[in-house]
Amino acid sequence: MYVYLQAYQPDAQTPEPLYAFVTFYKGGAKVFETAPLASLEISANRLKTTPLRFRFPLSGLDSGEYLCQVTVLDTKSRKAAFWQAPVMLVP
Numbered sequence: 001m002y003v004y005l006q007a008y009q010p011d012a013q014t015p016e017p018l019y020a021f022v023t024f025y026k027g028g029a030k031v032f033e034t035a036p037l038a039s040l041e042i043s044a045n046r047l048k049t050t051p052l053r054f055r056f057p058l059s060g061l062d063s064g065e066y067l068c069q070v071t072v073l074d075t076k077s078r079k080a081a082f083w084q085a086p087v088m089l090v091p
Contacts, residue, residue: 003054005083007039007072008047016040016076020052024087025067032061036073063089 007018018039024032034056043049052072069084 001054001056001058003052003068003070005052005070005072006043006049007052007081008049009042010046010048016074018050018052019073019075020054021071022054022056023069023071024061025069026064031066058089061089063091065089 003022005020007020009016009018019036020039021036022034023030034054037052037054039050039052041050043051052070065086065088067084068087069082072081074080
């Protein structure tokens with residue numbers, strides 16, 4: 001599976017490290033989680049976006065509906081952001 005997102009750091013003067021990971025839940029229980037991904041890259045645009053790219057196999061997960069959550073951590077400001085969406089895995 002590929003997951004791509006951008007974090008916005010419009011006030012950042014220098015790249016601040018962001019850490020992110022993807023988690024899959026089924027029936028309220030965590031069934032899969034990626035290792036944390038660190039990103040220091042900031043795009044040279046007015047929003048100073050930081051791209052976060054994940055690529056991981058789904059071979060260990062059964063078919064069915066899952067809740068996919070992406071968590072982004074900013075260690076400097078000690079803040080976290082979350083995004084969730086239902087996903088359906090089919091064979």
